[in-house]
Amino acid sequence: MSALADWLARQAPAWLDSHPLTPAQRRALLAITRCRTPALGGHLYRCTDCTATDFAYHSCHHRACPRCGGAQTAEWTRRQEARLLPVPYFLVTFTVPAALRSLVSGNPELLHDLLFRESAAALQQVAAEPRLLGAELGFTGVLHTWGRQLQHHPHVHFVVPGGGLRAEGKKWNPARQADWLLPVAKLAAVFRRRFDDALRASAPALHAAVPAGTWRSPWIVHSQPAGSGTNVVKYLARYVGRTAISDQRIVAADDQTVRFRYTDSATQEKKTCTLEADEFLRRYLQHVLPPGQHRIRYFGWMHPAAKHRRMLVETLLAKVILVRPPLRR
Numbered sequence: 001m002s003a004l005a006d007w008l009a010r011q012a013p014a015w016l017d018s019h020p021l022t023p024a025q026r027r028a029l030l031a032i033t034r035c036r037t038p039a040l041g042g043h044l045y046r047c048t049d050c051t052a053t054d055f056a057y058h059s060c061h062h063r064a065c066p067r068c069g070g071a072q073t074a075e076w077t078r079r080q081e082a083r084l085l086p087v088p089y090f091l092v093t094f095t096v097p098a099a100l101r102s103l104v105s106g107n108p109e110l111l112h113d114l115l116f117r118e119s120a121a122a123l124q125q126v127a128a129e130p131r132l133l134g135a136e137l138g139f140t141g142v143l144h145t146w147g148r149q150l151q152h153h154p155h156v157h158f159v160v161p162g163g164g165l166r167a168e169g170k171k172w173n174p175a176r177q178a179d180w181l182l183p184v185a186k187l188a189a190v191f192r193r194r195f196d197d198a199l200r201a202s203a204p205a206l207h208a209a210v211p212a213g214t215w216r217s218p219w220i221v222h223s224q225p226a227g228s229g230t231n232v233v234k235y236l237a238r239y240v241g242r243t244a245i246s247d248q249r250i251v252a253a254d255d256q257t258v259r260f261r262y263t264d265s266a267t268q269e270k271k272t273c274t275l276e277a278d279e280f281l282r283r284y285l286q287h288v289l290p291p292g293q294h295r296i297r298y299f300g301w302m303h304p305a306a307k308h309r310r311m312l313v314e315t316l317l318a319k320v321i322l323v324r325p326p327l328r329r
Contacts, residue, residue: 004245005066007253009033011281025285031062063295064288069241076296077237080140080159081230085317087174088162089229090181092139093222094119094191095155099214103206104154108145109290110206112154114198116141119156120299122191126182127164133182135164135173138302138313142236143295146244148262149273150283158299159232165301165313172316179225188221240296244287 012029015021021029034040042057059068096104096115104111120141127133139160147153162175175181196215200207226232238246251259251272258280264271275283289295301309 002066002247003253004247004250005032005035007250007258008066008281008284009035010255011277015281021285022288022290024290025288027291028062028064028285028288031060032065032067035060035062035065035067063241064243064285066242066247072241073237076240077233080233080237084229084233085161085314087317088178089226089232090160090162090175091224091226091232092123092158092160092181092187093155094122094158094187095153095220095222097214097217097219099211101152101154103210105152105286107203107206109293110203111199112143112145112289112293114195114202115154115156116143116297118194118198119191120158120297122187122194123158123160123182124300125190125194126187128167133164133173133175135166136300136309137161137164138300138306138310139298140302141297141299142239143289143297144239145287145289146283148265150244150275150280150287152283152286157232157236159226159229159236161229165309165316169309169312172313181223184221184223187223188219191221192219244284 008029009032012033016026016029036057036059038057040058040060042055045054045056046052047054059065061068063069094115096111100111104115120139123137123139127135127137137160139158142157142159143154144157145152145154160181162178162181164173165171166173192215196207199210245260249260249262251261253259254277256277257274258277259272259274261270261272263269298304300306301313
């Protein structure tokens with residue numbers, strides 16, 4: 001059972017009738033109201049030993065539904081942990097500045113893609129400099145659009161192995177320090193410049209709406225060591241099949257207000273936030289992604305199309321020696 005899903009299902013009919021919603025938000029609410037109800041049908045299960053039966057309704061499998069996504073999350077976590085390499089890992093986070101957030105909210109199809117593409121390209125560009133790493137990175141990115149109080153706060157987390165594949169593809173270059181990958185000030189400057197150029201080229205009208213000072217003020221990139229990578233994979237997995245907030249954070253929810261826990265990012269104190277029901281639902285729905293947009297993406301030699309380079313990295317790190325039989329004369 002999910003208290004949050006039950007609350008969303010109770011609120012959904014009024015919102016569907018009286019609030020302007022995007023098609024994606026409308027589909028999300030409809031899916032949540034139908035999830036595990038007769039509207040989606042079900043299956044009858046029969047025990048082969050005692051012939052007892054049990055009926056289970058079908059799930060909606062929508063990524064905004066709090067009831068669904070558990071199996072997908074567990075499977076993604078298992079796959080990612082199995083692919084971790086024997087190197088130190090880093091969590092690198094690129095954040096969109098406040099002046100751009102309303103633009104991102106109104107144009108998620110374009111700007112989420114730009115956020116992914118240009119932040120990943122900034123990582124590769126800086127890593128390619130010989131004095132820093134001189135190699136191609138391979139990494140996984142996960143898009144988050146929320147802050148700790150469900151406010152709109154788009155950013156991308158990258159799980160990055162500490163090293164890369166040299167251009168000639170025959171050597172692994174390790175990160176120079178176990179707790180340092182690349183200079184964040186340089187990453188932020190390259191990301192800002194690339195995002196500026198990409199938005200100007202792809203959507204001149206949107207670019208013109210951005211205050212000029214946005215392209216001159218500092219942008220924020222954060223990098224921190226993540227050990228073997230296991231803990232950061234488990235952290236990001238929570239949001240792979242689900243969105244924004246879990247049942248565990250909900251303290252109380254009724255038809256007037258919702259109260260939930262969060263950790264203050266400045267002080268790391270545990271606090272609670274109380275929102276009017278309409279405001280909570282508005283914040284929740286703003287994190288429903290457009291249809292077809294992927295929250296998880298892979299780059300460099302981690303990309304699905306780069307299997308041979310990925311295998312080469314694994315071989316170099318494992319120091320596998322291939323012994324060939326002598327040629328017969």
